[in-house]
Amino acid sequence: MPSDPSPAPSEAATIHSGALLRHPPFLSFFATRTLSRFAGQITSVAVGWQLYEITGSAFYLGLAGLTQFLPTALLVFVAGQAADRYERRRVMQICQSAEGLTAVVLAVASFGGWLSVPMIFCALAVFGTASAFESPVAAALLPATAPPGRIQEATAVWTAGSQFATITGPALGGLSYAVSPAAPYALMAGFWLAAALLTGSIRVTGPIVDRSQQPTPGALFEGVRFVRSNPTILGTISLDLFAVLLGGAAALLPIYARDILHTGPWGLGVLRAAPAVGALAMTLVLARTPLTRRVGMRMFQAVIAFGAATVVFALSQWLWLSLAALVAMGAADTVSVVIRFSLVQLATPDAMRGRVGAVNFLFINASNQLGDFESGMVAGLLGAVPAAVIGGLGTIAIALIWMKLFPSLRHVEKLQ
Numbered sequence: 001m002p003s004d005p006s007p008a009p010s011e012a013a014t015i016h017s018g019a020l021l022r023h024p025p026f027l028s029f030f031a032t033r034t035l036s037r038f039a040g041q042i043t044s045v046a047v048g049w050q051l052y053e054i055t056g057s058a059f060y061l062g063l064a065g066l067t068q069f070l071p072t073a074l075l076v077f078v079a080g081q082a083a084d085r086y087e088r089r090r091v092m093q094i095c096q097s098a099e100g101l102t103a104v105v106l107a108v109a110s111f112g113g114w115l116s117v118p119m120i121f122c123a124l125a126v127f128g129t130a131s132a133f134e135s136p137v138a139a140a141l142l143p144a145t146a147p148p149g150r151i152q153e154a155t156a157v158w159t160a161g162s163q164f165a166t167i168t169g170p171a172l173g174g175l176s177y178a179v180s181p182a183a184p185y186a187l188m189a190g191f192w193l194a195a196a197l198l199t200g201s202i203r204v205t206g207p208i209v210d211r212s213q214q215p216t217p218g219a220l221f222e223g224v225r226f227v228r229s230n231p232t233i234l235g236t237i238s239l240d241l242f243a244v245l246l247g248g249a250a251a252l253l254p255i256y257a258r259d260i261l262h263t264g265p266w267g268l269g270v271l272r273a274a275p276a277v278g279a280l281a282m283t284l285v286l287a288r289t290p291l292t293r294r295v296g297m298r299m300f301q302a303v304i305a306f307g308a309a310t311v312v313f314a315l316s317q318w319l320w321l322s323l324a325a326l327v328a329m330g331a332a333d334t335v336s337v338v339i340r341f342s343l344v345q346l347a348t349p350d351a352m353r354g355r356v357g358a359v360n361f362l363f364i365n366a367s368n369q370l371g372d373f374e375s376g377m378v379a380g381l382l383g384a385v386p387a388a389v390i391g392g393l394g395t396i397a398i399a400l401i402w403m404k405l406f407p408s409l410r411h412v413e414k415l416q
Helices: 009-020 024-055 058-085 088-112 117-145 151-179 183-200 222-228 231-246 250-260 265-288 295-315 319-347 350-382 384-405
Strands: none
Touching (some): 024 058, 024 088, 024 117, 024 151, 024 183, 024 250, 058 088, 058 250, 088 117, 088 183, 117 151, 117 350, 151 183, 151 265, 151 319, 222 350, 231 295, 231 319, 231 350, 231 384, 250 265, 250 350, 265 319, 295 319, 295 384, 350 384
16 A cells, blocks of 8 residues: 555545546546546447347357457557657557547448448457557556545546446447447447547646666566566466456357347346446445455455356346346456556556556456457357356366465455
8 A cells, every 4th residue: 555544434535526536637537548448348249249140159259359359469568668668648549549530430331331240350459459558558647647645546536437437338338239230339439539639638747758768678578577576466467367267258248148138239238237337336345445454365255256156147047147146246356456456556666657557458358358269269169158157167266276376465464
């Protein structure tokens, strides 16, 4: 935790709603990241439903996740170096503009009736490339927009805004798709282009990039060396990687919505939003009641709960039970996210935040998008229900194994 004492719950609420949102740099940052998150969540519904509608194949749903992940895997270290060397606001603005213009092309193609599967995958590659640069830059820019000494509170507010977008974005995507397949792409374009304008309005004080050193091949991998030198951070982000990689049932939601729960695009939107409901609720709980003891064990318990909820979702044939399981998955995953992000941000010097954030983002994307690929492949071979059950049980097994492999992580008492 920061050296200054954490505020009491009532004090924290005042900071969240008052000082932070009255602080112009953070307000602009909060708004642009929330809009970008809205666009990304609409993408998940529009592309997932349209791909499955066109192809009827779980394989293509898995391949969509792989297409978005590959740019991250290939460009992650270059993106981290860019975040530490170039103007972070400009890098983020270029990424959002590229995403918005690509969404415009998808909207026009869908409205004209000439949108094809190869075109969708090309767009996903653009989104993946832009995200590979945008996310590490945003994580590195956050501390420069927050009031002094309020990084933790700023992270909580940012997370709450992101989860709100994750809750309402998929539902908005499903409803707009029901009106017209072109409508969600038009919304995505509007959100991303508005975000690009807001990013240009962010004003920060003090240096946010270090141009004193020339980029070298060795400098690209300093983030990896930093993570490897800290067993607690390595254990934390690798646990999240493998747990979510195996438990990634999100790619199967179109199959569950249409073939198992017998609902439509609106139902898929609600299912997509359910984990974020749990995540937002847990974010509010953690903002008022921070993790103060046995942090390591709390994270392992949360991962086990995530796996158990995945199994419940896999076996459910009732929409209400499926939603409850997804809410529980979102809440459990948030505990891991809060611990990981807090450890990384508080332990990393500003000059390296881009490169370390890129490594962290690689792990996050690997768990989410490779998890979609893994789930799609297994579902194509065994069916959606066995694939989700295997994933949930695998997540629980990973948590138990990691407790043995990283005893120092198990004994972490506080976020310091």
